[in-house]
Amino acid sequence: MRVTEVLEQIDEVCQQYDKPKPLVICVSKTYPCCAIEEAYSYGMNDFGENKVQELLEKIEQIDLPINWHLIGHLQTNKVKYIIDKVKLIHSIDSIKLLNEVNAQAKKHGIISNVLLQINVSKEESKYGFYEEELDNVLAHVTTLTNVQVKGLMTIAPFVENPHDNAKYFSRLYEIYVDIQKQNLDNISMEILSSGMSNDFKVAIEKGSNCVRIGTAIFGSRQ
């Protein structure tokens, strides 16, 4: 477990670039519940999973007041299982999914907090909206009664040199600020979720305030 080391590295970057400390989400996919409990004992409260089934099993097994984050692609037919169990859905990537989250949130009498996933690098294999689609998506969000968009999320390409991703993190930040200025109903830009084990330092330098870190904390996945 390298929680302390990672938090130290984050502190260093924040000092170097004069940035506020980001929210650190421990990405616990594939790791056992005891790893989550250990990270929790170090003061970590936010955990991210990318599969609904695995998330539900862990929620069932772990009796701690954890903030759970759904960070992976979410199928519309599975929204109903997690809607009242997660703090934030990071991976809204279609209007259809937005509509289902809104409908299920309404059923439960809650407002669901979500991020829009943006495919900034335009990799075909990646989920997320292209920035060209955003005006339509935002206009649609303003019509929803039970969804609050809290910010944006991206998954940058896997690269050898994390600095190659700086341009994508910077672009995401520009989009974030631009949306912030528009002051739209149901949309507040508070969370910019970008940066993983390989590139969290560059992401923070370029404006991320929420990093999602798995292997750097827990070790490599099988």
Ligand SMILES: *Cc1c(COP(=O)(O)O)cnc(C)c1O
């Ligand atoms: C797995 C995953 C992460 C964490 O990846 P690491 O490289 O292990 O830090 C972050 N975000 C998402 C969406 C993931 O699926």
